[in-house]
Amino acid sequence: MLKASYPTDKFRNIPTPFYYYDMDVLRTTLHEITQQAAKSDFHVHYAMKANANPSILKEIRMAGLGADCVSGGEIQAAIDAGITSDKIVFAGVGKADWEINLALDHNIFCFNVESVPELEVINNLAGRKNKTAQVALRINPNVNAHTHHYITTGLNENKFGINMNELDTVIELLPSLEHITLIGIHFHIGSQITDMTSFQSLCVRVNEIQEYFFSRHIMLKHINVGGGLGVNYEHPNHFPVPDFEAYFKVFRQHLHLQPQQTLHFELGRSVVAQCGSLIARVLYVKQGATKQFAILDAGFTDLIRPTLYQAYHRIENLSSDEEEELYDVVGPICESSDTFAKACTLNKAHRGDLIALRSAGAYGEIMASQYNLRKLPKSYTSDELQR
């Protein structure tokens, strides 16, 4: 069992709140991904939006992953981290002209295009540079990911992707777009998906959609099935590394690839969630009328997932072995929604205790804000603190 262990003696001198990244957990995770993906020559692009901390990106680049970007800022961060542009894909429903131009200037591998007007704009901008952009059509497969409605993206009602009934129009338009080459199709059905049958349903849909292209004699070199693999937020100590073997196996078994086709993935959360913790201190233990509160110096400005998606994070008291008690664990921000957990079991808490909010490596630090004019949280890696 690979357990995230904390150098609490080192933590004592660091102002809280801060993010702590266990690089052993990250490296083990990356090793597992590359081992499992290599079995079938699958290509993995890391979804930058989960965490763009430079220390993390460096490790991901060294493992050989590409980058899945959703903004010009992310394209720049990927390039700054040394990820080569032939491994960069660019998705997003609202790509601005400057972002498309930046991507064109770097000759990125592929634009994942989400609408007809976007295709026309990319064609136009590429024409001005006398370039040809490689594109994949992001198709909305209308597959339910059975996850929180805020992070479901593959249903017809969502804003993402091109619907199946629009495909004829797109195919008819393509020959007139001289500065665009269609190289593939792209999907992404949602996030924190733990039920493998959702990915199986996606495979079945992709097979059907492939038939559509075959019947029109359109050769697609690349199939990109997006990301979305979930992590175990309840038991980060027992399941620090997601089951990538089972995940890739679903696609190996159910997706029909042509011999010349390459399969691409865009994993975000599953790569980085378990290596990160938000470390905070207890400011006050307050006795309420019916319950007690552990008031932390971290709030939703540091980790917004509980507030935004009612997400669960395991919370541990790193400073106390005393008997467990129930607490509502809350932050200092002037909003009632600034609550990390209700009726949470913690070893008896005191002012100054160090608290770890687990599995916070994905959609944690990167979503931090300065609301209430708070400072952005700093971050430390296990490598730095061991020195």
Ligand SMILES: *Cc1c(COP(=O)(O)O)cnc(C)c1O
């Ligand atoms: C967010 C996103 C991902 C990554 O999702 P995870 O659930 O973090 O794996 C992949 N592809 C696209 C297009 C995305 O928007």
